[in-house]
Amino acid sequence: MTNIVLLGFFTTLCSLPVITAGAAFTSLNVATKAYLYDDDDKPLRIFFSSFKEVFPLATKVWLLHVPVLAILVWDIVYYRTSDATLDILAAAAIFVLLVFVILEMQMVFVLIGKNRTRKVWPCIKMALDISANCFWHCAMLLLFTASVIAVSLFIFRGLLLVMPGVIAFINWQFIPEILRRYRFREQR
DSSP states (O other): OHHHHHHHHHHHHHHSSGGGHHHHHHHHHHHHHHHHHSOOSOHHHHHHHHHHHHHHHHHHHHHHHHHHHHHHHHHHHHHHTOOOHHHHHHHHHHHHHHHHHHHHHHHHHHHHHTTSOSSHHHHHHHHHHHHHHTHHHHHHHHHHHHHHHHHHHHTOGGGGGGHHHHHHHHHTTTHHHHHHHHHHHHHO
C-alpha cells in the first residue's frame, strides 16, 4: 500500500503544473497496472519512465479536454443561476454531457498507457467507444472516484495528496474487466 500512496503523491506533485496532469494520470495508470498485475516491485521507476514516454500524447489529449471541461462547467454554473425551466433543463443536459466527457477521460489515459494508439483522435474515439459500450462499468468507476474525492474533501483531508493513487488502485480492480468486455464486443 505504501507504493500506492507514493504513486498518488507523485501524481499530485507532477500535476501541479496543470499542463502535465495528463501525463501524470497516464503514468499513474501504467505504474498501478504494473504494480497490481505484473508484480513489479518498483512502480515509481515505471511511473517516471512512462511519464517521459507518454508526455507528448497525454499532454495533447489533456489540453483538448481542459477547455471542454471548463466550458461545460461554466455553462452549468451559468444556467443554474436562473430559475427558468428551460435553463434548468439546459443545465441538466450539460451535466449529462459533462459526465460522459469525464467517463471518456477515465478511459483515454488508460488507453494511452496501454499504447493502444499513438494518435490523439483515434485514442479519444476508442475511449468514447469504451465509455458508451461499457457505460455501467465506467459509471461505476466514476462513482468510486467521486466517493474517494468526497471522503478526501469532507472527511479526511489528509487523503488529498495521495488521492490519485487510491483512486487508481480502486479503478484498476475494474478496468481489466472493462477492457475484456470491450475486446469481446469488438471481436463480435
